[in-house]
Amino acid sequence: xxxxxxxxxxxxxxxxxxxxxxxxxxxxxxxxxxxxxxxxxxxxxxxxxxxxxxxxxxxxxxxxxxxxxxxxxxxxxxxxxxxxxxxxxxxxxxxxxxxxxxxxxxxxxxxxxxxxxxxxxxxxxxxxxxxxxxxxxxxxxxxxxxxxxxxxxxxxxxxxxxxxxxxxxxxxxxxxxxxxxxxxxxxxxxxxxxxxxxxxxxxxxxxxxxxxxxxxxxxxxxxxxxxxxxxxxxxxxxxxxxxxxxxxxxxxxxxxxxxxxxxxxxxxxxxxxxxxxxxxxxxxxxxx
Amino acid sequence: xxxxxxxxxxxxxxxxxxxxxxxxxxxxxxxxxxxxxxxxxxxxxxxxxxxxxxxxxxxxxxxxxxxxxxxxxxxxxxxxxxxxxxxxxxxxxxxxxxxxxxxxxxxxxxxxxxxxxxxxxxxxxxxxxxxxxxxxxxxxxxxxxxxxxxxxxxxxxxxxxxxxxxxxxxxxxxxxxxxxxxxxxxxxxxxxxxxxxxxxxxxxxxxxxxxxxxxxxxxxxxxxxxxxxxxxxxxxxxxxxxxxxxxxxx
Numbered sequence: 001x002x003x004x005x006x007x008x009x010x011x012x013x014x015x016x017x018x019x020x021x022x023x024x025x026x027x028x029x030x031x032x033x034x035x036x037x038x039x040x041x042x043x044x045x046x047x048x049x050x051x052x053x054x055x056x057x058x059x060x061x062x063x064x065x066x067x068x069x070x071x072x073x074x075x076x077x078x079x080x081x082x083x084x085x086x087x088x089x090x091x092x093x094x095x096x097x098x099x100x101x102x103x104x105x106x107x108x109x110x111x112x113x114x115x116x117x118x119x120x121x122x123x124x125x126x127x128x129x130x131x132x133x134x135x136x137x138x139x140x141x142x143x144x145x146x147x148x149x150x151x152x153x154x155x156x157x158x159x160x161x162x163x164x165x166x167x168x169x170x171x172x173x174x175x176x177x178x179x180x181x182x183x184x185x186x187x188x189x190x191x192x193x194x195x196x197x198x199x200x201x202x203x204x205x206x207x208x209x210x211x212x213x214x215x216x217x218x219x220x221x222x223x224x225x226x227x228x229x230x231x232x233x234x235x236x237x238x239x240x241x242x243x244x245x246x247x248x249x250x251x252x253x254x255x256x257x258x259x260x261x262x263x264x265x266x267x268x269x270x271x272x273x274x275x276x277x278x279x280x281x282x283x284x285x286x287x288x
Numbered sequence: 289x290x291x292x293x294x295x296x297x298x299x300x301x302x303x304x305x306x307x308x309x310x311x312x313x314x315x316x317x318x319x320x321x322x323x324x325x326x327x328x329x330x331x332x333x334x335x336x337x338x339x340x341x342x343x344x345x346x347x348x349x350x351x352x353x354x355x356x357x358x359x360x361x362x363x364x365x366x367x368x369x370x371x372x373x374x375x376x377x378x379x380x381x382x383x384x385x386x387x388x389x390x391x392x393x394x395x396x397x398x399x400x401x402x403x404x405x406x407x408x409x410x411x412x413x414x415x416x417x418x419x420x421x422x423x424x425x426x427x428x429x430x431x432x433x434x435x436x437x438x439x440x441x442x443x444x445x446x447x448x449x450x451x452x453x454x455x456x457x458x459x460x461x462x463x464x465x466x467x468x469x470x471x472x473x474x475x476x477x478x479x480x481x482x483x484x485x486x487x488x489x490x491x492x493x494x495x496x497x498x499x500x501x502x503x504x505x506x507x508x509x510x511x512x513x514x515x516x517x518x519x520x521x522x523x524x525x526x527x528x529x530x531x532x533x534x535x536x537x538x
């Protein structure tokens with residue numbers, strides 16, 4: 001089933017989506033929609049359903065009820081094979097990085113590019129398609145690693161890198177195919193504040209360069225605040241407060257999740273004015 | 289009332305489904321030839337030293353025990369036939385499968401289990417790769433190709449072990465290899481080759497199944513590994529009995 005015409009431009013749309021893991025609610029009646037170029041910052045306590053939402057958006061988990069639309073196509077009950085083409089247009093950074101520890105950094109970042117060719121070759125029945133331009137792959141891998149300032153780590157393995165570096169390689173792998181949608185699952189979790197800000201600077205840099213639609217899961221209020229109010233200055237190579245904060249904030253919306261439900265959906269200003277004790281508690285934690 | 293059966297039945301159903309999908313993938317693109325060769329190296333070449341050692345020792349033990357037992361009836365010259373039939377029909381496939389299960393079911397379960405708990409399987413799916421196609425099917429193909437070969441090698445090395453005992457320790461006169469070969473009928477050879485093929489499927493699928501179902505971090509990986517070996521070993525014994533029963537009617 002395709003997306004209704006009124007929302008045909010939506011990159012992602014959740015329509016009353018619910019999913020349970022036994023007695024535990026994963027998602028409970030979640031509905032939202034996001035357009036190209038928008039950023040969603042998703043807050044919530046551990047186990048509130050943030051990661052589940054990302055996995056459902058990508059078709060890694062199938063909802064019990066409701067509909068999920070990705071690029072206008074209903075993926076709620078699509079078969080795995082049919083999802084591969086859609087997933088090729090999405091980049092994802094997993095909480096643990098999700099890097100393949102048997103592959104070196106170059107192979108990890110090249111994986112989505114090479115895999116897309118393998119799938120194309122399989123689909124067309126043309127084996128040569130999988131052998132085509134290796135140089136382009138190398139160039140794009142180098143470019144993606146340079147983007148996250150890890151251009152010298154090609155031969156290293158994930159186990160040889162620090163947590164922050166692994167996260168940056170994960171970002172490089174997510175952006176190497178220049179996807180139309182980026183999903184970041186707790187990109188700053190477990191990192192020291194300096195490294196965490198470096199990661200956010202990279203996300204801002206990506207937004208500055210490509211303006212990709214993004215959903216970022218985080219438990220740090222500061223991450224969302226930076227996404228809504230800062231931009232990346234390519235000449236200085238640093239984050240700086242956006243000259244027109246109102247314009248920047250307009251494309252950044254905040255979600256708060258609690259026990260699988262979206263309990264808040266709005267701008268940063270609305271978030272700060274929220275009266276819900278759970279939301280406020282969360283806000284205070286982030287602010288403190 | 290029968291709720292307690294729900295979980296094991298569901299588990300068995302999932303296992304069959306995984307086996308079905310892995311088998312279907314053999315005939316579907318993309319094919320990961322590099323992964324198949326890598327797994328053949330790990331399962332086949334990697335298991336070779338221990339299979340040779342245990343194969344030789346089992347032949348030696350068989351010949352010594354049979355030599356002693358048969359000497360009471362003055363039939364010590366029949367050692368070659370007994371060693372040959374026992375090894376090819378039963379002990380070769382069984383011991384080789386148990387060794388490979390201990391080594392590879394556990395290895396497969398821990399490798400895939402670790403990938404599961406570190407989100408590598410999710411990453412694989414997110415990047416457009418079917419983990420069953422990439423991880424399960426190559427292991428299934430590699431095990432199905434290598435275990436029969438390992439069993440043939442184990443049988444042959446076991447026969448050499450029997451020959452060493454027959455000639456050097458028991459000083460049995462006459463030929464050893466001719467009666468050993470002539471004692472085998474097509475039924476024995478069919479059993480000796482069918483069993484490792486069936487065991488290979490069990491070893492690979494059980495390892496993959498428990499690896500994919502791993503939950504609960506590193507502790508979960510340990511649990512999956514242990515369960516995989518225990519379940520694979522049990523299935524090997526049960527299937528041995530079933531195949532023996534079927535061949536007895538042929």
